[in-house]
Amino acid sequence: MKHFVIIITFIGLCSCKQSPYALTEIEAHQLSVDSTLVANDSIEGFILPYHNRINEVLDSTLAYAPTMITKDDGKYNTTAGNLMADIVFEAANPIYKARTGNELDFVLLNHGGIRSIISKGKVSARTAFEVMPFENTIVVVDLTGKSVEKLVKYLMNSKRAHPISGIQVVLNKSGALKSFKIQGKPLDTERTYHIATSNYLVTGGDNMGFFKEAVRITDTDYLIRNAMIDHFKKVDTIAPKIDDRFYKLGI
Incomplete structure (x- = not known):
């Protein structure tokens, strides 16, 4: 009898064990977001204070631009590119030095990463979101001098004013490299640079x-x-200039 009860109990437990669930079908429905949708007053009322506060923070004046700043006002370097690269150098150098004990040598960003002009007038946090809408972080890369040579060739051949800071590229009249300096010194192919x-x-x-x-x-x-x-x-005023960080002789 004892054995019979154990067997019955075991069978009962096995019969109660659930089979694992498995996906058998997927259905999709397209929901149109158009004028037929009716706003929900209670939800809008709940969101409104947050919406207004965000706009207040984004639109508060932080600085002033006396002229328009754009990535299209120069062939080899631009006001927007110079501003962006100089800001990154200023921001990243103390962080990098604190973490590694090394100083930055220079900055290189990409022309296409600047997504908007900075209009003449007030400059706000919203301005920064318009110029840089991506969640890109500042990263410091250690490159050998040989790799930096490839970087210079890229700048020469790209035909775009990529933002740079801390280096100077000078081309001769035919477009060949006349000089390249990092922090005012010639490239040393035997050392490592922090970019x-x-x-x-x-x-x-x-x-x-x-x-x-x-x-x-x-x-x-x-x-x-x-x-x-x-x-x-x-800063009170933002007024970057096109300068001699990258230029061609005879222009």
Whole structure:
């Protein structure tokens, strides 16, 4: 009798065991978002204070631009590109030095990463979101001098004013390289250089394959957009200039 009860109990437990669930079918329905949708007053009323506060923060004046700043006002360097690159250098250098003990050598970003002009007039946090809508962080890449040579060739051949800071590229009248300097000194192919860029470019974005040759990569966890906002808060006027960081003789 005892054995019979044990067997019955075991069978009962087995019969109660559930089979694992498995997906058998997927259905999809298209929902149109158009004028036929009616707003929900209670939801809109709940969101409105947050909406107004966000707009207030985004539109508060942080600085002033006396002229329009754009990435299209120069052939080899531009006001927007110079501003962006200089901001990244200013923001990343103290972070990188604190973490590694090394100083930044220069900055290279991409022309296409600048998505909007900065209009003449007030400059706000919204301005930074318009110029840099992506969640790109500042990353410092250690490259050998040989890899930096490839970087220079890329700049010469790209035909675009990629934002740079801390280096000077000079072309002769025929477009060949006349001189290249990093922090005022000629390139040393035997040393390693510390270059601030974006996490997008580190993976070879915009055909910058030389970054894949990195000796070391240090992510500052600092959004480029936030670096812009922090810079705007520290200055009264934003007035970058086209300068001699990249130019061609005879123009």
